[in-house]
Amino acid sequence: xxxxxxxxxxxxxGTLGISxxxxxxxxxxxxxxxxxxxxxxIDVSDFQRPYxxxxxxxxAEEASLADNNTDIRLxxxxxxxxxxxxxxxYVMKEVLxxxxxxxxxxxxxxxxxxxxxxxxxxxxxxxxxxxxxxxGDDRRIQKNVQTVKxxxxxxxxxxxxxxxxxxxxxxFFLKNACA
Amino acid sequence: MMPKHYFLGFLIRSLxxxxxxxxxxxxxxxxxxxxxxxxNFHNVLRWQPGSSLTANGSVYFVQYKMYGQxxxxxxxxxxxxxxxxxxxxxxxxxxxxxxxxRVMTAWAGRHSAWSMTSRFTPWWETKLDPPVxxxxxxxxxxxxxxxxxxxxxxxxxxxxTSMESYYDLVYRVFITNNSLAKEQKAYEGTQRMVQIEGLTxxxxxxxxxxxxxPMLDRKSPRSERRCMKIP
Numbered sequence: 001x002x003x004x005x006x007x008x009x010x011x012x013x014g015t016l017g018i019s020x021x022x023x024x025x026x027x028x029x030x031x032x033x034x035x036x037x038x039x040x041x042i043d044v045s046d047f048q049r050p051y052x053x054x055x056x057x058x059x060a061e062e063a064s065l066a067d068n069n070t071d072i073r074l075x076x077x078x079x080x081x082x083x084x085x086x087x088x089x090y091v092m093k094e095v096l097x098x099x100x101x102x103x104x105x106x107x108x109x110x111x112x113x114x115x116x117x118x119x120x121x122x123x124x125x126x127x128x129x130x131x132x133x134x135x136g137d138d139r140r141i142q143k144n145v146q147t148v149k150x151x152x153x154x155x156x157x158x159x160x161x162x163x164x165x166x167x168x169x170x171x172f173f174l175k176n177a178c179a
Numbered sequence: 180m181m182p183k184h185y186f187l188g189f190l191i192r193s194l195x196x197x198x199x200x201x202x203x204x205x206x207x208x209x210x211x212x213x214x215x216x217x218x219n220f221h222n223v224l225r226w227q228p229g230s231s232l233t234a235n236g237s238v239y240f241v242q243y244k245m246y247g248q249x250x251x252x253x254x255x256x257x258x259x260x261x262x263x264x265x266x267x268x269x270x271x272x273x274x275x276x277x278x279x280x281r282v283m284t285a286w287a288g289r290h291s292a293w294s295m296t297s298r299f300t301p302w303w304e305t306k307l308d309p310p311v312x313x314x315x316x317x318x319x320x321x322x323x324x325x326x327x328x329x330x331x332x333x334x335x336x337x338x339x340t341s342m343e344s345y346y347d348l349v350y351r352v353f354i355t356n357n358s359l360a361k362e363q364k365a366y367e368g369t370q371r372m373v374q375i376e377g378l379t380x381x382x383x384x385x386x387x388x389x390x391x392x393p394m395l396d397r398k399s400p401r402s403e404r405r406c407m408k409i410p
Contacts, residue, residue: 050396057303057395064298070279073247168300172275 040089040132042125042178047171052121057168059114064165067158074148074162075169082140088177090138092170093129094145099170100126103152103163111164118167125174208233208291210282215267215296217305219328220346222271224257224280225264229291237286241265246277246298259285268331274302274346302347307390307399310350314386314405320376321407323386325350327371343369351391351398357383367391383408 047053079091104119134141152159210226217223224241228234241257244250257265271278281295311326327350330342343349352366352373365386366373378384385406390399 048394050394053394054396057300061298061303064277067298070244070246070295070298071249076247165298168303169277 040086040093040129040178042089042128042174044175044179046125046128047175047179049121052117053171055114055117056121056171059111059118060165060168062111062114063161063167066161067165069155069158069162072151072155072162073166073169074151075166075173079144079148079173081144083144084136087134087136087138087141089129089174090132090134091141091144092174092177093126093132094141095148096122096126096129096170096174098145098149099163099167102149103160107160107164122167122170125178129178208237208284208286208289210239210284210291210294213280213282213294213296215271215278215280215299215304217299217301219308220274220301220305220330221266221268222278222299222301222305223264223266223268224282224296226282226294227263229284229286233284233286237261237284239263239265240283240285241267241280242282242293243267243270243278243280245273246279251281271299271301272331275300303395307348307392307397309399309402310388310390312352312386312388312402312405314407316407316409317374319378319380319409320374321354321378321384321386321409323352323366323373323375323388325352325371325373325388327390341369347394348390348392350388352386352388353401355385378409380409 075095079095080088083091100119100122104115104122108115108119152163155162206229208229210229213224213226215222216225224243226239228237238259238261239257240259241254242251243254244252252270254265254267254270265280265282267278267280277298277300279296279298281293283293284291308328310328313324313326315322315324327342330346349367349369350371350373351364352375353362354365354375355362356379358379365375375386383406385404387404388402391397
């Protein structure tokens with residue numbers, strides 16, 4: 001309203017001028033709003049490459065055999081607790097980056113040959129999300145992701161195996177949230 | 180049915196209470212090779228007796244849970260069963276969720292420890308049967324009907340989702356012609372009724388189909404061939 005009144009005060013400006021300004025204002029608003037959603041996106045075709053899908057699942061299957069803890073699950077709906085639907089992809093971006101940086105890269109010598117291929121696949125997905133940000137307050141998101149990180153840390157080596165055993169879940173969650 | 184379950188529940192509890200006494204036979208009794216066998220998304224738990232000695236007269240108790248849950252659920256239909264399998268389709272309906280099943284046996288007043296499956300995700304592990312093909316000749320075209328294996332009904336969020344897209348699968352129809360040795364793909368998609376047109380008169384054609392899962396690049400075995408002559 002303040003903007004409108006100010007525009008009106010310029011006596012030389014007619015309705016056309018105001019309309020123009022309004023259009024520009026609307027356009028500017030959209031330009032600011034657009035990147036937030038569009039950057040939290042992974043091309044759907046990335047989830048339709050059987051070669052990588054199969055390897056991700058094989059790796060998860062192999063690791064899950066070494067995970068005797070059936071009670072604790074890292075990737076589940078708890079990650080989204082208190083999180084807006086449009087922020088789900090951002091949540092998964094955080095989980096993906098944690099998985100890559102703190103679990104997969106340091107463990108890349110195990111579970112070969114699948115590991116190497118899965119890491120390159122997930123890195124590609126992660127790159128697509130590099131500009132993905134949350135639209136609002138991300139304290140709740142960080143808290144949910146922190147819970148996962150702490151659980152992994154608490155479980156030690158078993159925690160890392162658990163992360164690898166859940167790569168299939170990571171795949172589905174990324175697909176559902178980002179594609 | 181109910182009194183039987185109560186009795187079995189009581190039996191199990193008393194067996195569990197005396198668990199320490201029965202320790203030495205645990206190993207021999209424990210069911211072997213406990214695993215899910217999934218066909219057309221019907222998920223059946225199967226196992227073998229712990230030893231030939233216990234093959235007769237054993238009763239089995241089945242539990243299941245989703246990975247990440249703390250509590251195991253009793254499968255009441257298979258609570259005290261003498262069968263070596265248990266249908267857990269309805270308990271493992273979510274294609275993309277990981278599940279576990281486990282089996283315990285009781286034999287001659289003793290019981291075993293639980294034998295657990297590996298983590299089981301229906302979407303990844305199920306094997307699909309081929310469709311059954313019917314072909315009807317209509318002038319110079321063939322109308323192909325695909326009778327697909329029965330897939331379990333699931334409560335779906337989107338009511339409009341077809342069975343095919345829900346299960347993320349497509350049908351593929353292949354055609355061969357007697358003058359042309361090479362087989363061609365005539366159709367790939369989610370329709371169960373397919374019309375193949377532009378066929379040459381006085382030629383014989385054979386049709387076969389399969390079910391394909393594009394995300395995994397997996398296919399069912401081929402259906403039986405149906406052959407027809409275009410007049």
